[in-house]
Amino acid sequence: MTGEFSWAPDGPNAVIHGDNLPVLRSLPDASFQLIYLDPPFNTGRKQLRQTTKSVRSESGTRIGFKGQTYETVRGVVTSYDDAFEDYWEFLEPRLEEAWRLLDATGTLYLHLDYREVHYAKVLLDALFGRECFLNEIIWAYDYGARSKSRWPSKHDTILVYVKDPRRYHFDSEEVDREPYMAPGLVTPEKVARGKLPTDVWWHTIVSPNGHEKTGYPTQKPLGILRRVIAASSRPGDWVLDFFGGSGTTGAAAMSLGRRFVLVDQNPEAIATMRRRFADADVAFYAG
Template sequence: MTWAPDGANLVIHGDNLAAASALPDGVFTLVYLDPPFNTGRSQTRQSTTSVRSASGSVVGFKGQRYERIRGDLMAYDDEFEDYWSFLEPRLAEAWRLLADDGTLYLHLDYREAHYAKVLLDALFGRDCFLNEIIWAYDYGGKSRRRWPTKHDTILVYVKDPGGYFFDSDSVDREPYMAPGLVTPEKAARGKLPTDVWWHTIVSPTGKEKTGYPTQKPEGILRRIVQASSREGDWVLDLFAGSGTTGAVAASLGRRFVLVDESADAVAVIRERLAAARVPTEFRAPDSRDRA
C-alpha cells in the first residue's frame, strides 16, 4: 500500500496493524484510538508493571530502558485471550506515526484504563503523559448494587512534552455550571472545558445515529480534533468504527486516514462520508486501486 501526505483522505479496509506498518513515520498530528474495551464478564489477571532500569533488556522509545514484569497468565472470557498482546504493538505503531508535535488519545473504559496507563508510560515515557480525560454521560441501565458506571476514560500522551501542539482557544466552550458566580460577559462566552467532559452518548433517535453499536458522539471527537490539530493536518484512527473521526476531521478542514477490518464498519463509513460529500479513497492495505 502506497500513501503520501499529499494524497487524498483514505479509508483502509483491513487489519489495522498491517495498515499502520505501511504508513510513513511521523506524519500524523493526531492519533485517536478507540479499541474494543475487553468487556468479558470473567477476567483473571496477574499484575502488570513496567520498571525503568539502566540495565533493562528492553529499549523503549527515546532510548529509555525498562524491564517489563508481566504475570504469566491473562485469561479473558472475551474476544482476546491476551488483550495486551493485541493492543501493545498498535500503540507502538501509533508512537511511530505521530509527528514530533503530535498527540495520542486512547479511549478506554474503567476495566483497562489503569493498565493502559502503565503500558503507555513505558512506551512513551511518563513525562509524555498529558491528561486523563473523563467522559461522563447518563444514559442506559443503572445498577442498584454499586455506583453505576457512566464514564469512559481517554488517556492523552504527546510525542514531545516540550513541543506538542495544543490550541485551547479553538475548542468549543461550554456553559458554566454556576453562571451566577461569574460576570455576565464570561457567562455568555462560556468556559473552557476541563478534563471532565459531560456529554450525552449518541441518541438512538438522533440525526447522528448510524446504527453502528459503539458509535461515539461527534461532540467528543470535535473537541479532540480542535485542540490537538490544525487545519490541513493529518488525523489517524486505527479503529474507525462508524467513521466519526473522519466526519469530524473533514468538517474542521483536517485530512484523515481511517482503518477498520469490519466490512460493516467500512460500509457505514462509506455511506456517512458520501452523505457529507467528503472526497475519500477506499482501499485494502495491499491495494492501490481507487474505489
C-alpha cells in the same frame, strides 16, 4: 475499493479495509499530527485469580512503573488474566506503531473504559515515557442501565500522551466552550462566552433517535471528536484512527478542515463509513 493504498502528504482522505497492523507498518514515520484510538474495551475478559506476582526481567529495554522494565509490567498484569494477555498482545504493537507515526508535535488520545484504562496507563508510560503523559480525560454521560449493587458506571476515560513534552501542539482557544455551572458567580460577558472545558467532559452519548445515529454499535459523539481534533491539530493536519468504527473521527476532521486516514477490518464498519461519506471526497481501499 479504489486499489492498493499508498499514503502521501498530498493524498486524499482515506478509509482502508483490513488488518490495521500491516497498514500501520506501511506508513512513514511522523506522518500524523493526531492519533485517536477507540479500540475494543475487552468487556468479556475472565479474571482467573486476584493476586499478582512480579517477575523482573534483566533484558528489559524500556523502564516502566516504579523503575521496572516493560516486560515486568506485562508479566504482572498477565499473570492473573489470560484474556487480558490476549488483549494486550493485540494492542501493544499497534500502540508502538502509533508512537512511531506521530509527528514531533503530535498527540495520542486513547479511549477506554474502566476495564483496561489503568493497565493502559502503565503501558503508555513505558512506551512514551511518563513525562509525555498530558491528561486523563473523563467523559461522563448519563444513559443506559442502572446497577443497584454498585455505583453505576457512567464514564469513559481518554488518556492523552504527547510525542515530545517540550514541543506538542495544544490550542485551547479553538475548542467549543461550555456553560458555567454557576453562571450567577461570573460576569454576563463570561456567561455569554462560556468557559473552557476541564479534564471532565459532560457530553451525552449518541442518541438512539438522533440525527448523528449511524446504527454502528460503538459510535462516539461528534462533539467529543471535534473537541479532541480542534485542540490538538491545525487545519490541514493529518489525523489517524486505526479503529475507525463508524467514521466519527473522519467526520469531525473533515468538518474542521483536517485530513484523515481511517482503518477498520470489520465489513460493517466499512459499510457504515461508505454511507456516511457517500457525498464526500474520500477514497476507499483494500488493505
